[in-house]
Amino acid sequence: MATDHRRSQKKNAKGAFFFFTATLIMWAVSVFFEILFNNRTELLPLVFGFFLYQFSNWVCRNFISRDPLLVNTCVSLLHSSLTSASVVFILVKQLASNGVSELLEHSQLVNATWPWAYSALCVSCGYFAYDQLDMLLYGLYSGWIPSILLHHFILLGCFTLALYRNVTINYLILTLICELHSIFLHVRKVRRMAGIRDGKNKLVKIEWCLNIGTFLLARLLSHVLITVKLVKDASKFEKGVELPLALFGMAGMNLLNVFLGIDLLNAFKKEINRHNSHES
Template sequence: MAGDHRRVQKKKETGAFFFFMATLIMWAVSVFFEILFNRRTELLPLIFGFCFYQLSNWVCRKFISRDPLFVNTCVSLLHSSLTSASVVFILVKQLASNDVNQIFEHSQLVNTTWPWAYSALCISCGYFAYDQLDMLLYGLYSGLIPSILLHHFILLGCFTLALYRNVTINYLILTLICELHSIFLHVRKVRRMAGLRDGKSKLVKIEWFLNMATFLFARLLSHVLITVKLIKDASKFEKGIELPLALFGMAGMNLLNVFLGMDLFNAFRREGNRHNVHKS
C-alpha cells in the first residue's frame, strides 16, 4: 500500500500530471462560466454526468473494492454500457422515422441535433472529465505522454467545443458507437483482475471474439467511415473551426485505434501462449 502511494506521488511530480491537470481545471472553469454567466442551462447534463460517475466510483469503492484500477474499470464499464445503449436508442429511433440517406446527409449531421443526442453527449463529456480526474489522482496511466490521458484530452476538447457551438452533435454521437467495443475491453480487464486468465476457456474465447469483432466494426471501421464522410463533404462545411477540428479529432482517434489494435493483437497472442506454456 505504501509502495502504491509513493508510485502515485511520483507520478504527480511529472510534467504529464501538471499539464493534463491544468487543462482539466481550465476546462472546468470554462464549463461553469458558460452555465453560470452565459445561462447555458442545456449544459447541465454535463455536470450531472460528472457527478453520476463520481458517485458510482464512491459506491464501488465503498461496497465492492478499494483498488483504484478495479473501481475505475467498473465505472468505465458502466459508462460504456449506458452510452452504447443510448447511441443505439437514438439511431434506432431515427431509422424508424427517417430514410437512411436522410439521416446521414451532411446538414443532418452538422446543423441539426437528433432527440436526446445533445444530453447524451453532455453526459459522456462529463464522464470523460471524471475519468481524467480519477486517473490523474490515482496515477492510473503510464508513459511520458500517456495515450489514455491524451485520448480524453482530445475528446473533451472536441466534445465541449461542439456543445458550446451546438454543431456536429450527430457526428459525435456516431463516434460514440465505439463504446460497444469498450464494453469488452473493460470486461476483459475485470476478468483478468478476477484471476480468470485461461485463454482457451469457452467464455474467454467468446469474449475475445466479441472484443475483436466490435473493435473492427464498431471502432475501427466506423471511425474510418466517419473520416471518409468528413473528407467527402469537406466543401459543404462553412468556413470556420468545425472541419479542421473534426478532421484533427478523427485523425487522433484513428491513430489511437491503430495502437489499440496492435495492443489487442499482442494481448490475444500472449494469452494463447500462456495457455500453451502451462499445458506443456
C-alpha cells in the first residue's frame, strides 16, 4: 500500500516536472525572440534578473551550504528584500510627487509606467523564472499540481504579457507589495532549518507577529483591494486581454493566499502546541 502511494507520488511529480519544464522552455524562447528579433532591449533587465539570482544561488551553494532547500530559501529571501525595497522606493517617490488620488487613478495604473517600475518588474520576472528552474532541477516541490510551481506559472504568464504589451505595469508593482510578507516566510524557513524552533523565544514571537501581520496587510488585504479596484474600474478598460488576464491573475493569487493563510495558521498552532507540550 505504502509502495503504491510512493509510486503514485513519483508519477505525479514526474508529470508536473514535464509540464512546468515545457512551459518554462516556451517562456524562455518567447523572451529571447522578443529581445533578439523584435529588438525589445527594454526586456534585458529580465535576463539580468535571472542571472543575478542564478549567481546568488552559486554563491550560496559554494560558500554557505549545498542543501538545495536552504540555498533556494536564501536566494528567495534576497529577492523578497530587494523587491520590497524597490516597490517601497517607487511608491514613496510617486506619493511624494502626485499623492494617493493620482497614484490610484485608472489610467495611471493601466497605461502609464512609473519611473523604475518596468525594470523592477523585469528583474522580478527573471527571479520567478530562475526559481521555477531551480525547483524543477532539485525537486523542491510535491504533488500532481504543486502550488508553488503553479504560483510561478501564473506570475510568469501575467508579468510577461504585461511587459510585452507595456500595460498594467503599475498594477503589477502594487501586487508586489506582498513581497514584504515573503521576507518573513523565508526568514521562518531559514530559522527552522537552523534548528531554532522554540516558541518561547522572544525573537520567534516577534517573527510570528511580523509574519502574520504582513500576511494580513501586505498580501491578503492588498490583493483583495487590487481585485476590488479591478472590478470597480472594469468598464474603464478597453476591449482586449488586459482585464480578463488581470482578473484571472488576481483570482489565482487570492486563491493561493487562502491556502497560504491556512498553512500559516496550522504552522503557528503546531509551533505553539509544541512549546506548550514541552512546558507541561
